[in-house]
Every structure is written in structure tokens, then in C-alpha cells.
């Protein structure tokens with residue numbers, strides 16, 4: 001028996017455990033400190049009423065013989081695929097319901113999609129990055145080429161036509177940087193992916209934060225994307241579903257490589273390895289897409305948006321370079337006075353009792369940067385910004 005040795009060469013993911021360790025050591029020594037956490041990537045507001053009601057109704061259905069649901073379709077119930085299709089249509093993207101696959105969240109699908117691709121492929125991944133893209137490829141022993149995201153390109157790397165690529169990862173609005181690609185920039189990426197015969201994996205987990213109508217929410221708003229892109233989306237941030245687990249992956253019927261339909265291959269993969277998201281969760285997800293559900297989600301998103309704007313304005317007033325915070329729940333700031341990421345982490349914790357995420361934990365280009373998130377309460381965010389002003393003004 002031989003192990004997959006690629007697992008053994010993975011680096012320990014120590015970012016969040018190191019943060020927890022430093023915070024608990026500090027609070028043990030300073031029990032009076034009122035620590036505010038601005039590093040969390042999890043939502044804090046509850047589900048909207050429409051989703052809760054649908055969940056209750058589905059639970060009741062599961063308790064009666066006449067309405068009980070056992071195994072469902074692996075690719076999701078039609079009622080939810082239709083709801084997602086109509087959601088896309090509401091901002092001008094026409095999809096086939098067959099292009100939409102319901103899953104238990106974007107993280108699983110982003111990892112599992114790699115089943116379709118050979119281990120010899122060359123993968124383009126931005127640095128800094130959501131670590132799942134990197135680690136899932138390292139697990140398969142794939143060759144990764146990192147694209148530098150930095151202050152010069154606004155943390156939005158663009159294609160290098162001389163670089164060969166088979167698989168490309170883009171995330172917009174971005175985690176961890178909050179940067180958002182423009183329509184022209186994504187058009188360039190789509191042209192490049194088609195020219196390379198590559199597959200563009202587009203993570204749209206934060207699309208619901210995009211308010212500027214000039215900015216694309218889906219890669220399928222871009223001409224040519226149907227022949228090169230797969231989109232991953234999630235109800236985690238849109239509707240507070242992090243603990244519910246529901247997402248969707250879109251693979252257009254036009255996407256073919258080596259003469260094969262990727263949509264057909266993914267269906268084959270899912271029907272073999274996945275038994276579908278749970279019925280009550282899919283019912284709750286469908287309720288999110290009703291007018292009442294959308295209104296409930298909008299109210300919650302507005303709270304996070306206002307938090308993000310407040311953080312961004314405070315940093316602007318302090319003269320600190322940053323991206324994100326607009327059309328995104330993440331704010332990516334340069335550490336003041338040339339500080340390194342962990343140095344700034346310690347300063348913030350000790351002098352302002354604030355916790356964020358050191359940028360260096362997301363890749364080498366994150367060194368000297370720091371991520372703040374807008375998922376806290378308005379009161380905590382306001383208090384945190386007062387403390388930041390006191391510390392840095």
C-alpha cells in the first residue's frame with residue numbers, strides 16, 4: 001500500500017491556529033481586554049425568515065409518509081435549478097437548467113472539479129490566494145505557476161500571453177484581497193483561456209456584494225466564457241448558509257475539451273461520488289431566491305456592506321493604502337510604516353485589542369499586508385475603527 005505522497009509534502013496550514021494561539025495567550029495574560037475579531041470569514045447574521053420557514057415546512061414534509069423525500073437527483077432538484085437559472089436571468093445571464101449543479105457548497109466543488117483534469121496540467125493560481133485552490137492541486141501533484149498579485153496591479157493579475165496554462169483560477173470579488181475584476185479585464189482573461197484551450201475556474205462566492213452595475217457578477221456575462229469557464233457559487237455569504245451548506249456550479253453545455261463535454265463528465269462524476277444536497281436545505285435555498293428571500297438577504301448584506309464601507313473610509317482617512325471594501329466584504333490593507341504582516345498583527349492585538357488576518361498567510365505576496373473583514377456587528381466594527389484611528393492617527 002502506498003499513500004498519496006503529495007499529502008505528506010503539504011505544508012501545515014497554521015494561519016488560523018496561530019492566530020487563535022496568539023489571541024488566547026494574550027487574553028489569558030490580559031483578561032480585561034475586550035478583543036474585537038475582524039479576521040473572521042464566517043457570517044454572523046442569521047438566515048432570512050423565508051429560508052427558515054421553508055426549512056420548517058420541509059422538515060414537516062420529511063415527517064409524513066405522503067411527502068417524505070429520500071434520495072434526490074444528484075445534480076439537485078429541478079425547483080432549485082430553475083430558481084438559480086432565474087436568478088442569473090435577473091441580471092442578464094441566460095443559462096440552461098442542465099448547466100446548473102446543486103452541491104453542498106463551493107469549497108467541495110472547487111476541490112472536486114479537479115477529478116476531471118489530468119495531473120500533468122499546468123495550473124495558474126494568483127498569489128495571494130484562497131488556499132483551497134493551491135492545496136487541492138498540490139494534493140494531486142500538479143504543477144502550479146503563481147501569478148503575482150500586488151499593489152502595482154491592484155491585486156488583479158492579468159494574463160501573460162507567453163505563459164502556457166491548462167487550468168486557471170480567478171476569484172472576483174476576491175478572497176482575501178477584496179479586489180474586483182472589471183468587465184474589460186475579465187474579457188482579456190476569457191480570450192486568453194480560449195486561446196490556450198485552458199479551463200477557467202471562476203469563483204463567484206462573493207458575487208452578491210457587487211453593487212456597481214459596471215462590474216460583472218458572473219463570468220458568463222463575458223462573451224466567449226461559455227467555451228472556457230466553469231463558475232462556482234455559494235449561498236454561504238449571499239444568504240448566511242455557511243452552516244447550512246448549499247452552493248451551485250455552472251458548466252455550460254458548450255464547454256468541451258478533447259472532444260468531451262465537461263458538463264457531461266461532471267454529471268458522471270457527481271452521480272458516482274455525490275448523493276445530492278439535502279432536501280430541506282435545497283428547499284431553504286429555493287426560498288432565498290423568492291422576492292421575500294432576496295429582500296431578507298439584501299438587508300443582511302447591507303449591514304456587511306456598511307461595515308465594509310466604514311472600514312474602507314477609515315483607512316482612507318488614515319492615508320493607508322488598501323483595496324476592497326467596496327463591492328466586497330474584504331478589505332486588504334498595507335501594513336503601516338513598512339511593518340510585516342505578523343508584526344502588525346501583534347501591534348493591533350496588543351495596542352488596540354483588534355484581531356485581523358496577516359496577509360502573509362495567503363501567499364508570499366501577502367507579506368506586508370493585512371486582511372480585515374466586514375462580517376462583524378456594526379457596533380463592533382465602529383468601535384474597532386475608533387481604536388484603529390487612535391492607534392494610527
Ligand code: PLP
Nearest residue numbers: 105106107130175205234236247
Ligand atoms: N470560495 C471562496 C473564495 C471562499 O472564500 C469560500 C469561503 O470562505 C468558499 C469558496 C467556500 O464556500 P462554501 O461555504 O460554499 O463552501
